Amino acid sequence: MDRTVYLDYAATTPVDENVLEAMMPFFSERYGNANSLYALGRDAYTAFEDARERVAALMGATHPGEVIFTSGGTESDNTALIGLATAGGRIKGHVIVSAFEHHAVLAPAEWLGKHGFTVTEVSPRTDGLIHPEDLQAAMREDTVLVSVMHGNNEIGTIQPLRALADIAHAGGALMHTDAAQTLGKIDFDVNDLGIDAASFSSHKIYGPKGFGALYLRKGTRIAPYMMGGGQESKRRSGTQNVAGAVGFARALEIMDAERATEAPLLAALRDRIVEGVLGRLELTSLNCCETKARLPHIANFIIKGVEGEAMLLHLDAKGIAVSTGSACSSGSLKPSHVLLAIGCPQEFAHGSLRVSLGRYTTEKDADYFVDELIPIVERLRSMSPLYAKIKAEHSAG
Numbered sequence: 001m002d003r004t005v006y007l008d009y010a011a012t013t014p015v016d017e018n019v020l021e022a023m024m025p026f027f028s029e030r031y032g033n034a035n036s037l038y039a040l041g042r043d044a045y046t047a048f049e050d051a052r053e054r055v056a057a058l059m060g061a062t063h064p065g066e067v068i069f070t071s072g073g074t075e076s077d078n079t080a081l082i083g084l085a086t087a088g089g090r091i092k093g094h095v096i097v098s099a100f101e102h103h104a105v106l107a108p109a110e111w112l113g114k115h116g117f118t119v120t121e122v123s124p125r126t127d128g129l130i131h132p133e134d135l136q137a138a139m140r141e142d143t144v145l146v147s148v149m150h151g152n153n154e155i156g157t158i159q160p161l162r163a164l165a166d167i168a169h170a171g172g173a174l175m176h177t178d179a180a181q182t183l184g185k186i187d188f189d190v191n192d193l194g195i196d197a198a199s200f201s202s203h204k205i206y207g208p209k210g211f212g213a214l215y216l217r218k219g220t221r222i223a224p225y226m227m228g229g230g231q232e233s234k235r236r237s238g239t240q241n242v243a244g245a246v247g248f249a250r251a252l253e254i255m256d257a258e259r260a261t262e263a264p265l266l267a268a269l270r271d272r273i274v275e276g277v278l279g280r281l282e283l284t285s286l287n288c289c290e291t292k293a294r295l296p297h298i299a300n301f302i303i304k305g306v307e308g309e310a311m312l313l314h315l316d317a318k319g320i321a322v323s324t325g326s327a328c329s330s331g332s333l334k335p336s337h338v339l340l341a342i343g344c345p346q347e348f349a350h351g352s353l354r355v356s357l358g359r360y361t362t363e364k365d366a367d368y369f370v371d372e373l374i375p376i377v378e379r380l381r382s383m384s385p386l387y388a389k390i391k392a393e394h395s396a397g
């Protein structure tokens, strides 16, 4: 194998070399604890707070204190769900999440459901969108929190957050969004979106793994999820990850500077792959292709009559890294909960393939992927009784 073609940027990204360079001093000479009062500590504190100000500005936050640094998207989601629902000692109430959230939202929602709260899942429609009227219908007198992700990590659809937030607020509830796939990648402004809380992950935007942030609108009460030394204004204890914050801020600045050129390039590469795959394979479709509001870097295919895992392994043998859904559900043979939520039949959901592109993807990579995928699918289909059946039904009907 002499070639690696990485097409799984929605799972993680490599650290940008400029990000790494910005972080390096904080592993060596600038190693102080940001809580220490002597010069070395003050230096770390200054760098950390400077990173917070830059991150806050790049999401349109009004005050730097609205940004809480965390260990990543998962911690931010857990903190938001549990911390907002149980704020002020609340022990019961109604929480709404969408059915195609990341597990970092679904799992704490399930936990709330076992600990005094009632949880409703709102389903997206087949277009991959949560429709405002469906959220409206799920609202109750006692709804305290609504959480709907911004950009879906498997199918790439972008939710109408502003309209959803308005409905949540009209019903007296808070609005949280998991924005791990959107901050830096599309226009993002917490005030335009009207949200109260949002989760971010550094490693989806060429920053380090194990770092992220939670936006929390000023005045919003939250129960701390990590307790201890009282860092982050008592909202997230633990010694500050200064290198992580510096890296995340730098990564976000680069995203912001590059977005206008990067996003159309990614969309063009994505469309090149989509045209190649759909043009050369029958009984194949792009999920939610009718939806205009979508992330530029994600394409999710249903290739009927083949197992996504089998395609993945054969592509891996050619040096190509793709995914069948989210990285978290791979390893299990359960079909993706996202595809089931948008109404994809179970038997076809097994044939999903997610391609996600990024900063270092080239036209050559896109073409290599398509050229390798076609014969793999044809070979797998030629051995598949399921495909023979699907094709017979298709020809008959």
Ligand SMILES: *Cc1c(COP(=O)(O)O)cnc(C)c1O
Pocket: 010, 011, 071, 072, 073, 074, 075, 077, 102, 104, 149, 151, 152, 153, 178, 179, 180, 181, 200, 201, 202, 203, 204, 210, 211, 212
């Ligand atoms: C990656 C991701 C997460 C998890 O973030 P981590 O930093 O890996 O914990 C949560 N939500 C979405 C939509 C993601 O893409």
